[in-house]
Amino acid sequence: MTLEVDHSPRVETPLLQFVEVAKTFADGTRALAGVTFAVPRAQFCVLLGPSGSGKSTLLRCVNGLVEPDRGTVRFDGLRLERRSLPSIRRRVAMVHQHFNLVERLPVGTNILTGALARVPAWRAYLHWFPRELRDKACALALRVGLEPHHLRRRVSELSGGQQQRVGIARAFLCDPDLLLADEPVASLDPATARDILELLREAARERATTVLCSLHQPELAHRFADRVLGLRSGRIVFDGPPERLDEAALARIYGDGLAAARLELAA
Amino acid sequence: MTAVHPARSAPGTVRLDPPYDWRAALLVLVAGFLLLLSGQRVQLDRFVALSGEAILAQLGFVEGSQVGRGLGRMVQSLFPVAVEERREVTRIADLDRDKLPAFARIERIETTRFELDRTTMALVPIVESKEYLVEPFGYLFRVFGKMVETIEIALWATILSVLLSAPIAVLAAANYTPHRALYYAARGLVSFLRAIPELVSALFLVLAFGFGPIAGILALGLHAAGFLGKFYAEDIEAADKKPQEALRALGASKLRVLRSAVLPQVAPAYVAYTLYILDRNVRMATVVGLVGAGGIGQELKGRYDLFEYDHVGTILVVIFATVFLLDQISARLRARLL
Ligand SMILES: Nc1ncnc2c1ncn2[C@@H]1O[C@H](COP(=O)(O)OP(=O)(O)O)[C@@H](O)[C@H]1O
Ligand SMILES: [Mg+2]
Numbered sequence A: 001m002t003l004e005v006d007h008s009p010r011v012e013t014p015l016l017q018f019v020e021v022a023k024t025f026a027d028g029t030r031a032l033a034g035v036t037f038a039v040p041r042a043q044f045c046v047l048l049g050p051s052g053s054g055k056s057t058l059l060r061c062v063n064g065l066v067e068p069d070r071g072t073v074r075f076d077g078l079r080l081e082r083r084s085l086p087s088i089r090r091r092v093a094m095v096h097q098h099f100n101l102v103e104r105l106p107v108g109t110n111i112l113t114g115a116l117a118r119v120p121a122w123r124a125y126l127h128w129f130p131r132e133l134r135d136k137a138c139a140l141a142l143r144v145g146l147e148p149h150h151l152r153r154r155v156s157e158l159s160g161g162q163q164q165r166v167g168i169a170r171a172f173l174c175d176p177d178l179l180l181a182d183e184p185v186a187s188l189d190p191a192t193a194r195d196i197l198e199l200l201r202e203a204a205r206e207r208a209t210t211v212l213c214s215l216h217q218p219e220l221a222h223r224f225a226d227r228v229l230g231l232r233s234g235r236i237v238f239d240g241p242p243e244r245l246d247e248a249a250l251a252r253i254y255g256d257g258l259a260a261a262r263l264e265l266a267a
Numbered sequence B: 001m002t003a004v005h006p007a008r009s010a011p012g013t014v015r016l017d018p019p020y021d022w023r024a025a026l027l028v029l030v031a032g033f034l035l036l037l038s039g040q041r042v043q044l045d046r047f048v049a050l051s052g053e054a055i056l057a058q059l060g061f062v063e064g065s066q067v068g069r070g071l072g073r074m075v076q077s078l079f080p081v082a083v084e085e086r087r088e089v090t091r092i093a094d095l096d097r098d099k100l101p102a103f104a105r106i107e108r109i110e111t112t113r114f115e116l117d118r119t120t121m122a123l124v125p126i127v128e129s130k131e132y133l134v135e136p137f138g139y140l141f142r143v144f145g146k147m148v149e150t151i152e153i154a155l156w157a158t159i160l161s162v163l164l165s166a167p168i169a170v171l172a173a174a175n176y177t178p179h180r181a182l183y184y185a186a187r188g189l190v191s192f193l194r195a196i197p198e199l200v201s202a203l204f205l206v207l208a209f210g211f212g213p214i215a216g217i218l219a220l221g222l223h224a225a226g227f228l229g230k231f232y233a234e235d236i237e238a239a240d241k242k243p244q245e246a247l248r249a250l251g252a253s254k255l256r257v258l259r260s261a262v263l264p265q266v267a268p269a270y271v272a273y274t275l276y277i278l279d280r281n282v283r284m285a286t287v288v289g290l291v292g293a294g295g296i297g298q299e300l301k302g303r304y305d306l307f308e309y310d311h312v313g314t315i316l317v318v319i320f321a322t323v324f325l326l327d328q329i330s331a332r333l334r335a336r337l338l
Helices: A055-062 A085-089 A107-115 A121-126 A132-145 A159-170 A190-207 A218-224 A247-266 B022-041 B044-059 B068-079 B138-171 B180-195 B198-209 B211-239 B241-249 B252-291 B294-303 B309-337
Strands: A016-024 A030-039 A042-046 A070-074 A092-095 A179-184 A210-215 A227-232 A236-242 B085-087 B104-115 B123-135
Touching: A016 A055, A030 A055, A030 A236, A042 A055, A042 A159, A042 A190, A042 A218, A055 A121, A055 A179, A055 A210, A055 B085, A055 B252, A092 A159, A092 A190, A092 B241, A107 A132, A132 B022, A132 B068, A159 A236, A179 A190, A190 A218, A190 A227, A210 A218, A210 B180, A227 A247, A236 B068, B022 B044, B044 B068, B068 B241, B068 B309, B085 B138, B138 B180, B138 B211, B138 B252, B138 B294, B180 B211, B198 B211, B211 B252, B241 B252, B252 B294, B252 B309
Parallel strands: A042 A210, A042 A227, A092 A179, A179 A210
Antiparallel strands: A016 A030, A016 A070, A227 A236, B085 B123, B104 B123
16 A cells, blocks of 8 residues: 555546554544555445444544544545645535434525535525525435425424435535445434435435445445445454355454344344 | 442442432531521511511401501502693793693693781782693603613613624634633623623713613623623533534534524524513613613602602503513514524
């Protein structure tokens, strides 16, 4: 793995690169213990690992919500640091486990907040978004499976699955190059979870968006991933296509929890 | 002290202690004793004796009471309240007798006065006649006018406090302040503003700006800014972090996150605080008027000093009606906005 700036043409640089990234929290918890991997463009890459294995921390290192204390993160060849963070954040969107929507705002406005960093200040403060953006938000809302009458409703009046659809629409509003999804379906029932992941994968495919999505159920990883990264105690212990996710691999990822994982795989 | 959580006594056994122990009982005893001491210092014993006497008098067991007599005198002098305005015609500068104000009339009142004639040493009746301009609802209208002025003072004081406290609240919220030093400065300012009672600052502001509404607006507005600044800031700090993080991750600046993720969350509480401040300002505006800071309080103080208690009665009735009405309005407003 080379550490120099990569000057080769854009298509050949992986979109995202982690080199020996480590993070220990102030209370001494080691969440990442030196993680190295690269994600090429347009890949649907699933981060699989038990709860507490460091998936959220890894994803949050990409958009600067967590600052690694060792190693480098490169986005499109650009090293992530304080200076480059604003421009990187505009190209990276995130879908959250708990949706993280503004519950008292209507669905439409929530989708439009995805463009908050891209409109002039007066528009941002008055929530007076330009016509093209509003039209795009409407089209996206329909694309993610919301009904037109949902647009004016408060988010708090929607079901969990519908709220996550809003979260996905917000993430896609500004056509991100990379979509981070942190257990996007962990708060949803299994049928809704499959629908939402299906939507996420299709929407990403239409736009050739790269996705890095964390999951804790091998069954879902198996079904939706182009590639699986297995994480355990802050280390990558598996890297390969989902077909290679056999019992030995699951044992490496889940350890003692293997029995539970197997049950889920059978389900 | 209170151990509701499981405590381990012997290895392997877990027990639940009762929620209080002897220390809590001791604390209650000590607090009760201190309250008794303090009650004596503020003459609560006298209060109990006097009100007991008044109740016994009401029930007919004893003959009259100090409190009963005092209250009776007060009620008698306040009621009936003054409604008309009566002015001596000779004291009105340019009165046009053909164009009196609406509903007004001129009354001639003759008074007979006896004077001692020095030569005959007899009392001689002297008839004097005075003319009065009587406006039947004149005083009521005057009080209404003063009440409107009071409400205007309260309204502007509220606007001033909101405008002042909004930026202070951002500086005084630990998670949005641009700098630690500004945070402490804003916290200090907020406590300082809240610590000065309106009546005291009004006294000084009247010296600076003269009698009238300016002093009232400033006194009320500054005090309320201290109150709102503290409460606005605490709500910003307590707002749900998840949507803020989501918008931050999308690259939105701090102020934009504040606007889009925090403001919608805190807005209902802000409306409630601000309505409370408006309500409080209307009541306090009448009080600061007592020291000359405009509005109905100024009128009240004037009449009170002239012993015109029937006029004081009118003012009190109008204040009560206004506060009651505003309460109803703000309850409706709250229900609609929240
Ligand atoms: N802000 C934090 N402070 C301290 N410890 C944290 C913090 N965030 C996460 N951790 C710890 O880091 C480890 C990894 O957490 P996380 O990345 O959330 O795992 P996952 O998303 O896979 O469940 C856990 O042990 C967790 O308790
Ligand atoms: Mg997590």
